[in-house]
Amino acid sequence: DTEVTQTPKHLVMGMTNKKSLKCEQHMGHRAMYWYKQKAKKPPELMFVYSYEKLSINESVPSRFSPECPNSSLLNLHLHALQPEDSALYLCASSLAGGIQETQYFGPGTRLLVL
Amino acid sequence: QKEVEQNSGPLSVPEGAIASLNCTYSDRGSQSFFWYRQYSGKSPELIMSIYSNGDKEDGRFTAQLNKASQYVSLLIRDSQPSDSATYLCAVNEGNTGFQKLVFGTGTRLLVSP
Numbered sequence: 467d468t469e470v471t472q473t474p475k476h477l478v479m480g481m482t483n484k485k486s487l488k489c490e491q492h493m494g495h496r497a498m499y500w501y502k503q504k505a506k507k508p509p510e511l512m513f514v515y516s517y518e519k520l521s522i523n524e525s526v527p528s529r530f531s532p533e534c535p536n537s538s539l540l541n542l543h544l545h546a547l548q549p550e551d552s553a554l555y556l557c558a559s560s561l562a563g564g565i566q567e568t569q570y571f572g573p574g575t576r577l578l579v580l
Numbered sequence: 581q582k583e584v585e586q587n588s589g590p591l592s593v594p595e596g597a598i599a600s601l602n603c604t605y606s607d608r609g610s611q612s613f614f615w616y617r618q619y620s621g622k623s624p625e626l627i628m629s630i631y632s633n634g635d636k637e638d639g640r641f642t643a644q645l646n647k648a649s650q651y652v653s654l655l656i657r658d659s660q661p662s663d664s665a666t667y668l669c670a671v672n673e674g675n676t677g678f679q680k681l682v683f684g685t686g687t688r689l690l691v692s693p
Binding site: 564572 | 611612614622623624625626629631668672674676677678679680681682683684685686
């Protein structure tokens with residue numbers, strides 16, 4: 467099973483709302499990633515968790531709050547977002563065994579902030 | 581921030597032709613390189629990975645790496661209309677147990693029947 471699942475598929479939220487994105491994998495991967503992708507742009511790395519510890523935060527605004535409750539689950543909590551945060555949010559995972567490994571992407575959550 | 585550059589295209593080829601996609605990167609220390617395919621509205625899907633100089637073949641796809649020239653390419657033989665997508669070159673900046681991928685802007689490939 468090489469599947470990374472993400473819920474919800476689509477999300478519409480107002481600027482005062484609080485919502486969460488969820489990502490799950492059962493491949494035994496110990497590195498999990500959040501990316502943001504705007505239309506016609508490449509994915510941009512936001513956060514990396516390795517063995518449930520936050521290893522990289524690419525200077526992401528605090529209105530995005532990641533959480534890794536266990537090795538299979540990754541959340542992204544959203545609060546007070548701006549319309550420019552509307553994008554496709556991608557989760558990915560990899561073994562965390564080295565640089566020569568495959569990173570598997572989930573289908574993404576398409577977020578619209580009104 | 582290390583840079584990865586691709587021609588944005590679109591690259592138009594007829595069905596059955598060879599499509600050649602190119603990518604250059606700025607970090608001479610990079611050791612792992614990936615090609616992802618992304619259909620419109622979908623997530624990236626890994627096509628090829630390459631770590632050593634030379635060619636690596638998988639079916640209709642061949643990845644080529646030249647570390648001296650800091651150049652990676654992807655050849656798609658016998659191109660099919662279903663190959664029409666954006667192809668993203670990604671370079672791993674990380675050197676520990678997890679990856680830190682830097683993506684190029686992608687090349688849009690159009691294969692006409």
